[in-house]
Amino acid sequence: MSRYLILWLIGLLQGFSCAFSQQIGGVINQYVAVTAVNINSVNVTSSQGFSVGDRVLIIQMKGASIATANNASFGQIQNYGDAGNFEFTNIASINGPTITFVQNLCKTFTVSGLVQLIRVPVYNQANITATITAQPWNGTIGGVVALEASTSVTFNANIDVKGQGFQGGTWTAGFFACGDMNYANSGNTAGKKGEGIAAAPINMDGNRAPLANGGGGSNSGNPGAGGGSNGGAGGRGGNEFFRWCPVNTSYGMGGYPLNYTNFRAFFGGGGGGGYRDNGLTATNGAAGGGIVFIISPQINGNNAQIIASGANVLGNSDSEGAGGGGAGGCVYLLSQNVASPLTIDARGGNGGNILSTLWSTACHGPGGGGGGGAIVFQQGLLPPNVTPQLNGGLSGTVL
Numbered sequence: 001m002s003r004y005l006i007l008w009l010i011g012l013l014q015g016f017s018c019a020f021s022q023q024i025g026g027v028i029n030q031y032v033a034v035t036a037v038n039i040n041s042v043n044v045t046s047s048q049g050f051s052v053g054d055r056v057l058i059i060q061m062k063g064a065s066i067a068t069a070n071n072a073s074f075g076q077i078q079n080y081g082d083a084g085n086f087e088f089t090n091i092a093s094i095n096g097p098t099i100t101f102v103q104n105l106c107k108t109f110t111v112s113g114l115v116q117l118i119r120v121p122v123y124n125q126a127n128i129t130a131t132i133t134a135q136p137w138n139g140t141i142g143g144v145v146a147l148e149a150s151t152s153v154t155f156n157a158n159i160d161v162k163g164q165g166f167q168g169g170t171w172t173a174g175f176f177a178c179g180d181m182n183y184a185n186s187g188n189t190a191g192k193k194g195e196g197i198a199a200a201p202i203n204m205d206g207n208r209a210p211l212a213n214g215g216g217g218s219n220s221g222n223p224g225a226g227g228g229s230n231g232g233a234g235g236r237g238g239n240e241f242f243r244w245c246p247v248n249t250s251y252g253m254g255g256y257p258l259n260y261t262n263f264r265a266f267f268g269g270g271g272g273g274g275y276r277d278n279g280l281t282a283t284n285g286a287a288g289g290g291i292v293f294i295i296s297p298q299i300n301g302n303n304a305q306i307i308a309s310g311a312n313v314l315g316n317s318d319s320e321g322a323g324g325g326g327a328g329g330c331v332y333l334l335s336q337n338v339a340s341p342l343t344i345d346a347r348g349g350n351g352g353n354i355l356s357t358l359w360s361t362a363c364h365g366p367g368g369g370g371g372g373g374a375i376v377f378q379q380g381l382l383p384p385n386v387t388p389q390l391n392g393g394l395s396g397t398v399l
Contacts, residue, residue, distance in 0.1 A: 022123045024147075025130025025157060030119035031141040034058065037109045041100040044117055050099060052091050055120040057146050057293065058105070059086035059265060061137075063113025064198040064212050074183040074209035075198075075216070077256060082110045083197040084264025088120065088295075116141045123149045126296070128157050128304070134290050136164045139195075143267055149296040153335075155304035155342065161290030163311030163349070165267030165329050166195035166228065168285025169217050171320075172206065176277040178245035180219040183209035191217030194228045194270030194285045194324065196255060208252050210234065213269030215285060215368065216253040218321030220275060221245045224365030227351055227393060228269030228288045228310060228327035229255030231374035235351060235395050237272070237324060238365030252324060254368050260376065265291050265332065268310045268373055271324025274317055274352065282320040283352040286311035289329025289373055299335045301342025301385060306331055309345050310370035310393060313352035319359045322352030322366050325393040328373025335378060338385045346373030348393035355399040366396025 030050065036043035042058065050056070063083040067073040085107045092102045099117065109115045126149040137143030143164045147153070169192035182190065184200075190207035193200060196214030208216040208226070215226035215234045224237025234254025239247045255269040268288025276282035289308040310326030317323075328346035351367030372390035377383055 021125040021127055023127050023129045025128060025132055027135055028121050028132055029146060031135055032117050033140050034111055034115035034117050037111060040104045041098055042117055043097050044099060047094050047097055047099055050091060050094060050119055052093060054091045055122050055148060056091060057086060057088050057118040057120050059116060060109050061114040062197050062199060063110050066198045066212055068201050070182060070184050072183060075211050077212050082108050082113055084266045085109060086265050114140060118144055118146055120146045120148060125151045126153045128155050131157050132159045134161050134164050143290040146293040152298040152300060153294060153296040154300040155302045158305045158307055159292055160307040161292055161329060162307050162309045163287040163326060164290035165288035166214060166270040167287050168270040168323060168326060169194045169273030170284050171274040171276060171282040173276045175220060177220040178240060180221060180250055182207045190219040191225050191273035191275045193217050194272050196269045197266060208250060210253050210255040213255040213258055215255045215269060215272035215324040217272040218252050218275035219250050221250050222275055222321040222364045223251040224322050224351060224367040224396060225252035225272030225274055225285055225324040226254040227324040227348060227368035227370040228271050229257050229371035230266055230268045230327040231257060232371035232392050233257045234327060234371045235368030235392060237368045241364055243362035251365060257371060260374050265330050267291060268327030268329045271326050271367060271370055274321040274323045276320035278319055278358055280318040280320055280358060283313050283315055283317050283323040285323040286313045286326040286349045288326040289346060291329055292331045295334045298337045298339055301338055301340045303341045305343045305345055307345045308373055309347045310349035312350040313367050316353045316355040319356040319364055321364060322354055322396050324367040325349035325351045325370035327370040330374045332376045338383045341385050343387045344375050345389045346375055347389050347391045348372050350393045351396035353396040353399050363398050366398060369393030369395045
């Protein structure tokens with residue numbers, strides 16, 4: 001055999017190998033809002049970017065019902081509804097905004113709970129060479145990374161959806177008052193609740209009680225807001241202004257932990273927002289972690305990370321109530337073999353700190369830490385080579 005023929009064969013084999021090992025990074029998914037769900041199809045706001053044969057994920061982000069009385073039970077989950085339901089399928093046909101699947105859907109979905117359809121790329125040998133992330137959750141779509149590989153997924157960079165889940169509550173400003181025992185109200189009398197799997201009733205989106213897994217806000221006595229939750233509960237906020245307000249009465253409450261026994265998938269809850277009355281700095285709640293699905297027979301971790309942690313509160317409150325940390329998100333790792341070390345980080349984010357200048361000798365409330373997330377494996381036990389990180393975030397401190 002001639003030298004040239006050998007070189008040609010080597011080049012052909014190298015090209016054959018490269019054709020089946022795809023280098024991936026960035027945002028690899030396509031997202032669209034679902035406006036109607038039928039037996040074997042959905043209507044979407046736009047079918048652009050989707051094709052016949054595509055692998056897709058349909059997933060519902062909210063839809064739980066909660067207790068709504070303005071008392072300590074506000075925000076407790078009464079029924080999950082279809083919140084967190086998800087299903088993988090393939091596209092059989094597309095007709096305008098109607099996308100029909102190859103089979104009937106097994107799960108049920110309610111569009112008022114914010115359902116999205118996500119295009120899932122399917123590779124042979126996926127090689128992650130640059131950080132993979134999601135389009136951040138915008139209140140309608142995003143926040144999810146999903147990929148499949150028929151042979152293997154090799155990590156040479158991370159997957160990172162930190163803080164891409166439910167949004168934190170915003171701070172508000174108004175008058176000062178100790179001992180406000182409202183649990184849910186609106187207006188500028190308390191920080192906003194963090195976003196969670198339930199929608200807040202009209203005029204009940206603020207104050208100290210959580211919104212399912214969204215942390216409760218800071219009230220008019222400047223306590224800390226509560227942290228968001230997911231697999232673990234959110235942390236409570238710090239006490240009200242220490243100079244003359246009572247202790248352990250009106251702090252922001254942490255979000256309630258969520259139940260994964262029915263194999264659902266949830267964003268980390270957002271932390272509650274802070275409150276100010278002196279015109280100084282208050283902090284918003286931090287966002288929760290996003291969701292990751294990886295489906296492959298083998299994963300080569302190469303000491304990389306899947307990061308679905310909740311975000312930390314940024315900056316310090318100055319003589320005001322601080323925001324709560326975001327909860328960790330959710331990771332589904334569906335693989336028969338993890339061949340080398342892989343860390344899955346679904347920790348909660350840290351609550352906001354206090355650095356007081358106006359009232360430097362009297363404490364205001366730091367924010368509660370976000371709860372830990374959830375990790376779901378194909379096996380009944382923790383797979384070898386996987387290091388899970390599920391700790392709750394730290395509460396803020398008075399600096």
